[in-house]
Amino acid sequence: MTLDEFRSAAESLRRDGPAQVAAAGTLDAWTEARNHLVGRTSGRLSELMTALGTLPKEDRREAGLLANSVKQELEALLDARHVELLRAQQQGPSIDPTMPGRADWQGTVHPVSLVIDEVVDIFRELGFTIALGPEAEHPWYNFGALNFPADHPAMDLHDTLYLDDLVLRTHTSPVQVRTLQQYPPPIRILAPGNVYRADPFDASHAPMFAQVEGLVVDEGITFADLKATLTRFANRFFGETKTRFRPSYFPFTEPSAEMDVLCGVCKGSGCPVCKHSGWVEILGSGMVHPAVLENAGIDSEKYTGWAFGMGPARTALARHGIPDIRILYDSDVRFLEQFAR
Amino acid sequence: MNLSHEWLKAFVPHTLAAEQVRDLLTAHVATVEGFERLRADLAPFVVARVVETEKVPDTKLSFNKVDDGSGTLLEVVCGAPNVTAGAVYPFARSGTMMPAGFKIEKKKIRGFTSNGMLCSAAELGLGEDHAGILELTTDAAPGTPLLEVLPLGDVRLVLDVLPNRPDLLSHLGVARELSALTGVPMVNPDAAHAAPVVDVTRDAREVRGGGATVRLEDADGCPQYLGAVIRGITVAPSPAWLRERVEAAGVRSINNVVDVTNAILHGLGQPMHAFDLGTLAEQTVVIRRARAGEKIRTLDGVERALTPEMTMIADATHSIAVAGVMGGENTEVKGTTTDLFLEVAYFDPRRTRKTRRALGLSTDASYRFERGIDPAGLVSAMRAAIGMIIAVAGGRVDGGILGVGAEPAPRSAVALRPSRVRTVLGAEVSLALITQYLTSVGFAVQPAGEALTVTPPSWRNDVTREVDLIEEVARLHGYDKLPDTIEAYRPTTVPDHPLYLTGRRVRDALVGAGLAEVRPMPFVKGDDASHWRVTNPLADDEPHLRTTILESLARRAEYNLTRMLGDIRMFEVGSVFLGKGKGQGVLEEVRVGVLMMGARHPQHFADGAPAAIDAWDVKGLAERVARAAFPGVAVTLVPGDDGALWTIAAGERVVGAVTRVALDAPVWATPAFGVELTLGEMPLAYVAKPRTSAHAGVRPPMAPPAPAVRYTPLPVTPAAAFDLALLVPDAMRAAEVERVLRTSGGDMLESLVVFDEFRGAGVPDGMRSIAWRLTFRHPERTLRDKEIDGRRSQLLKSLENQLGVKPRTA
Structure with a gap:
């Protein structure tokens, strides 16, 4: 080989090398390219080095410098490419960022429970704890202890499902009496739970539904306290609103009051939702009847109290725009999924 | 109660608009829930x-x-x-x-x-x-x-009268309230057709007059009864004023006589009845209990069987009315009637209630009698009725008013302490104002030292205690005028109910695991042997209460499957009702039930089709739920027999099971699995006897806090691990192998994890290869290879000796 031929071979390697390095898209291809270009045994550079020995002595210095500079250039390119490929391998294959992420099933809380939770949270701020009681109940706890006169039209307000000598409780108020018998005042409790009525199952009635009961008993508890606490609840639950208290009747409270809030749709000016009254009924309440305290063995001269009860299902229907109460019971998974948070 | 705005104005000539009347009544008396302009x-x-x-x-x-x-x-x-x-x-x-x-x-x-x-x-x-x-x-x-221009614009107000205020079931009663609220005095709306005052002849048992005889044999069922004979009337359509009144009350106009009885009922709250005197045998009216087997055909044309628990009106031979409920067809006033016998009575509320319930017949009359009419209003109602009938149908009274029974006793006085008004209402209402409020609605108020002695009017049977008077003061003052100040409060003595807290933890765990909470009803088909039957069920196909949550969830799953929805993961925390046939009454338990079927995950393009939920998913979930329910207690899933895949134990107690759930499912549905876990009992027993408490005023001690997690020091030495693939006969449980691995693994065995199960090539029939990864660690130093190899040989020897289990050789 002449020096010119050597030069030409070296320049050819310098010309081709970068393209081959750049074309190596994987680490395996890179190894192949490296072996082909600068491999110790069969690479093109090693061929040059072998040829170097065949050159006339006076040409070897120049040829050696040339071969060395080509080698350094190629190795620099190969190293850079190697780093690129390693980095790409760490990052994995390139992704199409518009493809969907991997989701898992999402659990949901029933809309009626969502309302109960909110009520519970608000009353917890006001120092209430949670009490529970049985759904199959003694008639005394459901009626007698709560001052229902025997065989009186007041009983017609509670169409009752019976279980031999028990009843399926018609309200959560029996928990009031159980709690008063078990714990001394001061009492501030909330009692959520299911209650039963012999109402046919239709778009607006269900034979079983949830109720939330509240009870406060201590010395010095007044109707002013009832109004203030329930108004505070209403403002927390519905956002700033107004409340209205109307005379009502429950055998176990006196004075008894229904609490209304401003209609959320018309803000009080009257619309079909509120039957043009401007108000929507939220809960029943009243001062605990002294007979109830006496029936639980509590001194009704010393202690006073107030209680309320509300139906979270009705609130759930209204706030979510659910037109038929039966949907709450059907448990259609497409319905339940709508309450994912 | 339908109220006519114009009729109320005839009692109280106020100048308020109907809307103002509505608002006043709602704020102070009872809610007006309907408001309708009639024309x-x-x-x-x-x-x-x-x-x-x-x-x-x-x-x-x-x-x-x-x-x-x-x-x-x-x-x-x-x-x-x-x-x-x-x-x-x-x-x-x-x-x-x-x-x-x-x-x-x-x-x-x-x-x-x-x-x-x-x-x-x-x-x-x-x-x-x-x-x-x-x-x-x-x-x-x-x-x-x-x-x-025309006086046609009457407004119908529908008043929601609650059972404690029967006095509001008439225009008179509501007018009294309006008079009190407006200060406008009452007038007699019927002054135009009042008759000369008719005298009353009274006797405890029997009175005769005008050719008729009235005899009272059931003074319990009918404490007071008035009759009157009117002769020479002409039955005809009512004049416009009378027709408008009854129609305003929502009643159809029949004829002048019947319309008068309805006008008295809706006007004065006194139900009354007019008999055709000519049809009464011996012109005799007897108030007595029904005889066994006695029947009557009532005005609605239905023949009704009577019992001796019912009070009847009879003539000398036949029953002519069910007292307080409905008259008989055979004595009805007809177009040809010329002589009337008018009845105005007070029938016992409880007797009337029992009778109308037994007959399934509620009428405007029974509705008022069972709530209690004004016992002192009978005579004036009878006089008004007589005057009105003579005005619209002619005729004359024969023999005056015939009264049997006792005149009502005055109501008992109730003491009212103004200090108690303040205690209950949190407001200072002056003695003068209290007196004014009570007087305005008919109470007689006498000062008695610091207190007041208050006698309720005859029409207020609901006022018997001091607090009843406080309610009167509160409502007449106006609830909205009473203060609403929030006061500092003392903390409650009642701890959160543990089942509430448990339920919330369980719910959070399940929602976090991708399940949906449901709240179905607890009624099931069931059977009488094992389920409590509702005495009066609403649906004949589901008359029982459930004994498992899964019964309810299975029906809800089927509901979804019929809608082609097969990815079902739902749970409920709720009550079940046990103990049927065990002789100790209803045992109520609060449980969580879980039902799962369908895809394990939503589909993702990178993973291919997701697998169906299998027993391992449910076993894992059951452990998670049980740990949430019983924190700090060891949870174990024990291979089940008797249909359960596993029973769930918390500590030593069996608290639930994992099962396959049989469903009425279409062929495409994947298998359904269930978990049912008892969270606790909801005791039915009396807390204390009636009128007593269990606490004697002393707060029960607080429960100890839940056990806290103990910190385990983090390792400072490296672990060494190796895998063992073992040939395990199908009949041998993996737990037996694990037991040997643990006992022979020594103190340094840190963890033991199954990572593979394989049947097929290289594994003999009736066997499977199960592979475990064992991780060892010495707390103070690095383990040597020799130690690990020695432990491996030791384990294989133990397995061979104790179980005959060999490694799967390569």
Whole structure:
């Protein structure tokens, strides 16, 4: 080989090398390219080095410098490419960022429970704890202890499902009496739970539904306290609103009051939702009847109290725009999924 | 209770608008839940003047120019004979909907365009007169709405009367409240047709007069009874004023006699009945208990069987009415009736209630008797009825009013301490104001030292305690005027119910695991042997209470499957009702139930089709739920027998099971699995005997806090691990192998994890290869390879010796 031929071979390697390095898209291809270009045994550079020995002595210095500079250039390119490929391998294959992420099933809380939770949270701020009681109940706890006169039209307000000598409780108020018998005042409790009525199952009635009961008993508890606490609840639950208290009747409270809030749709000016009254009924309440305290063995001269009860299902229907109460019971998974948070 | 605004005004001549009456009653008395303008259909009609009229020859028609106040005269064709220029008439502009249900259209008649209609009384639904159009006597300008000219704009107020206030079931009763609230005194609306005062002849048992005999044999069922004979009446349609009254109350007009009885019921709250005297055997009326087997055909044409628990009205031979509920058909007032026997009575509330329930027959009368009418109002009601009947049907009273039974005792006085008013209401209401409020609604108030002695009026049977009077003060003062101040409070003595806290933890765990909470009803098909039956179930196909949550969830899953929805993961925290057939009554437990089926994950493009939920998913979930339910307690899933895949133990107690759930499922559905876990009992027992408490005023001690997690020091030495693939016979449980691995693994065995199970090539039939990864660690130093190899040989020897299990050789 002449020096010119050597030069030409070296320049050819310098010309081709970068393209081959750049074309190596994987680490395996890179190894192949490296072996082909600068491999110790069969690479093109090693061929040059072998040829170097065949050159006339006076040409070897120049040829050696040339071969060395080509080698350094190629190795620099190969190293850079190697780093690129390693980095790409760490990052994995390139992704199409518009493809969907991997989701898992999402659990949901029933809309009626969502309302109960909110009520519970608000009353917890006001120092209430949670009490529970049985759904199959003694008639005394459901009626007698709560001052229902025997065989009186007041009983017609509670169409009752019976279980031999028990009843399926018609309200959560029996928990009031159980709690008063078990714990001394001061009492501030909330009692959520299911209650039963012999109402046919239709778009607006269900034979079983949830109720939330509240009870406060201590010395010095007044109707002013009832109004203030329930108004505070209403403002927390519905956002700033107004409340209205109307005379009502429950055998176990006196004075008894229904609490209304401003209609959320018309803000009080009257619309079909509120039957043009401007108000929507939220809960029943009243001062605990002294007979109830006496029936639980509590001194009704010393202690006073107030209680309320509300139906979270009705609130759930209204706030979510659910037109038929039966949907709450059907448990259609497409319905339940709508309450994912 | 339907109230007529106009009728109330006849009792209390106030000047309030119906809306103001509604608001006053709602704020102070009882809620007005309905508000209806009775002739709203007449709202579009106006007063119009006929300016010119011209007869069309050979027809009944006239062409008219009419001023309806619009500024242009309208051409109107009219068929009535009495059109007079200059007179004013009710006018329907074109487009107006007529009460009969058709719309007035603009139309061409004989070349004239008719732009509306001049109306007759009949066309407006105001009577029978359609001989001509209705000439109005008014100064009102053309264009004035007709309702402003004619007194037709009555408003019906529907009052929601609750069971404690039967006195509000009449116009009189509501008028008393309105009078108190407005300060406008009451007047007698019937003064125009009052008869001369009729005297009362009374006896405890029997009275005769006017040819009739009244005998009281059941003073318990009927403490007081008044009768009166009226002879020579003429049954006819009612005059307009009477018809309007009963119709305003929502009652259909029948005839003048029946309408009077209804006017007395809705006006004064006293139910009454009129018998055709000529049909009464021996003109005798007996109030007695029914005889066994006795029957009566009531006014509604239904034959009804009576029992001795019921009070009856009878003549000398037959029953003629079910006391307080409904009269008999055979003594009904008919068009030919000339002589009446009027009944005004007080029937016992409880007796009436039992009777109407037994007969399944609720009437306006029974509704009032069972709530309690005014026992002192009978005589005035009878006098009003007599006066009204004579005014509308003629006739005369024969023999005066015949009264049997006892006159009512005055109501017991109740003491009221003004200090107690403050204690309950949190407001200072002056003694003068308290007295004024109570007096305004008929209470007699006497000062008695610091307190007041208050006697309720005869019509208020609901006031027997001091707190009843406080309620009167509160409502008359106005709930909205009472203060609403939030006071500092003392903390409650009641801890959170543990089952509430457990339920919330369980719910959070399950929602976090991708399940949906449901709240189905607990009624199931069930059977009498194992399920409690609801005595009066609403649905005959689901008369029982459930004994498992899964019964409810299975039906809900099937509901979804019929809608082609097969990815079902739902749970409920709720009550089940056990103990049927065990002889100790209902045992209520709070449980969580879980039902799962369908895909394990939502589909993702990178993973291929997701696998179906299998037993391992549910086993894992069950462990997670049980740990959430019983924190700090060891949870184990024990291989089940008896249909359960596993039973769940918390500590030593079995608390639930994992099962396959049998469903009525379509072929495409994947297998369903269930978890049912008892969270706790909800005891039914009495906390304490009635009228006592269990605490004697002392707060029970607080429960100890839940056990806290103990910190395990983090390792500072490296672990060494190796895998063991073992050939395990199908009949041998992996747990047996694990037991040997653990006991022979020594102190340094840190963890033991199954990572593979394999059947097939290289594994003998009846065997499987199970692979475990064992991780060892010495707390203080690095383990040497030799130690690990030695432990491996040791383990293989133990397995071989104790179980005959060998490694799967490569």
